[in-house]
Amino acid sequence: MYRQVEIVATTDYSIILYGESGTGKEVVAKKIHDLSHRKNKPFVAMDCGTLSKELAGSELFGHVKGAFTGAQADKEGHFEMANEGTLFLDEVANLSYDIQASLLRVIQERKFKRVGGTKEISLDIRIIVASNENLQDAYRKGKFREDLYHRFNEFCIYLPPLRQRKEDIPLFANFFLKNTCGELNKEIKGFAPDVIDMFVNYSWPGNLRECRNVIRRSVLLCNDALITANLLPTEIILQYANKEYQNDQHQNGVRDNQHNNHTENIPLVRKDIFLKDTAAKAEYEAIMKVLKEVNFNKTKAAIILNVDRKTLYNKIKNYEN
Ligand SMILES: Nc1ncnc2c1ncn2[C@@H]1O[C@H](COP(=O)(O)OP(=O)(O)OP(=O)(O)O)[C@@H](O)[C@H]1O
Ligand SMILES: [Mg+2]
CATH class of the missing domain: 3.40.50.300 (P-loop containing nucleotide triphosphate hydrolases)
Structure with a gap:
């Protein structure tokens, strides 16, 4: 191009x-x-x-x-x-x-x-x-x-679209990071490794404009040497959590030699369902807050939330439907 x-x-x-x-x-x-x-x-x-x-x-x-x-x-x-x-x-x-x-x-x-x-x-x-x-x-x-x-x-x-040029995502991310640090006079060295994974996995419906906005926002909020996942918008985190869930399910499927189809596409995040249901929204927010605190370690999150890992997975999956 x-x-x-x-x-x-x-x-x-x-x-x-x-x-x-x-x-x-x-x-x-x-x-x-x-x-x-x-x-x-x-x-x-x-x-x-x-x-x-x-x-x-x-x-x-x-x-x-x-x-x-x-x-x-x-x-x-x-x-x-x-x-x-x-x-x-x-x-x-x-x-x-x-x-x-x-x-x-x-x-x-x-x-x-x-x-x-x-x-x-x-x-x-x-x-x-x-x-x-x-x-x-x-x-x-x-x-x-x-x-x-x-x-x-x-x-x-x-x-x-950005999702079809995934190898460029880290390049753009670093470019926008450098630019924004210059603009805001901040010194941030880079991204935590899981942040880059999340970026590469994400579908970026708003393409480069969205990428730039996400990074500008996280640089503004960042007080450390690296941009960490808790500074990212929810939709990026949810898509990532969802993919991990699919991977786990897939691995379990292979291990248990089950025939369920776990690789089907799960629909994109729909936030409107939470607005209809305040209890579900509060639950969703609590889960996201804890997930961010434990850096998306779902085992730890499940312990803190006092639910088993499978329940937590199912809840995360339901948010996508
Ligand atoms: N090659 C690039 N390098 C760095 N940033 C870019 C590049 N292309 C686009 N951007 C960023 O993405 C933003 C959106 O780009 P642009 O306005 O050209 O998109 P567009 O395709 O015209 O979008 P729309 O269809 O919504 O008008 C730009 O303001 C810029 O911040
Ligand atoms: Mg335009």
């Missing part, structure tokens, strides 16, 4: 960036701009996801005073702001069909007029777009213009 970024950056190709939320689409778009001959010109990002149909034209192309009610002064659009540089269109699949048509025209003709204006402005711009959704599927469903898709698709980069 980084190699593709470097290769394509030097060209003027339009690029589609695909990736889940928080995988770094905007970071990559900016990187491409910074590596290009346009680096000293503007990089302008525009979120198409939040654009209303009425405002999209004016946001993209600008308007002249009096073009419509509320147009009290001339306004530059994003195309004009980004001229000679790079325009990054985020969530591009959300643009209305009409706006897609005017975008296509502008990209083809390389010139445009402000809404209500008469002066033609010529355009020298590189376009990078990002989408969560596969644009090919979108045009097959009639949601996106195929001709516009082909304009954008001169090059395409897929940014994998």
Whole structure:
């Protein structure tokens, strides 16, 4: 992925960036701009996801005073702001069909007029777009213009979710740790080994953004030389406890030569069930508190909580269902 970024950056190709939320689409778009001959010109990002149909034209192309009610002064659009540089269109699949048509025209003709204006402005711009959704599927469903898709698709980069690049997780964790220590003026040497295990095991639905937030929070709370598991959010700990449970069950299964299927996927954590039931919530909190205190040693936790290990395992498992 980084190699593709470097290769394509030097060209003027339009690029589609695909990736889940928080995988770094905007970071990559900016990187491409910074590596290009346009680096000293503007990089302008525009979120198409939040654009209303009425405002999209004016946001993209600008308007002249009096073009419509509320147009009290001339306004530059994003195309004009980004001229000679790079325009990054985020969530591009959300643009209305009409706006897609005017975008296509502008990209083809390389010139445009402000809404209500008469002066033609010529355009020298590189376009990078990002989408969560596969644009090919979108045009097959009639949601996106195929001709516009082909304009954008001169090059395409897929940014994998963090759970599919597990070997990168420790690298990012250390990177965010170092950065945050700098920001907060703290000296933390690294992570306790079980913390790295927990990170690698976790599914990171919010990807790099979530990873960064988790580490910023734990650095802020940390008063020791290492980040320890008790500083992590519950969802990371629960997924880990759950995996350990599955492993134990699996090993028991092998030992006892049982035929139960213990490897089936257990659904992700659902916290809403605790809110419905105050007693269960209190129990859950007590268990988590003790688990953290004993560094996730479930045998010790069971002794402190005065339940047998199997009961504790079952309770942890139930929280996942
Ligand atoms: N390569 C990277 N190195 C370090 N941090 C990164 C990298 N990529 C992303 N991040 C971190 O993740 C955050 C989210 O990245 P970004 O905004 O680019 O994601 P996105 O894919 O555009 O997400 P969304 O779809 O939600 O808009 C960034 O603010 C940054 O902190
Ligand atoms: Mg983004």
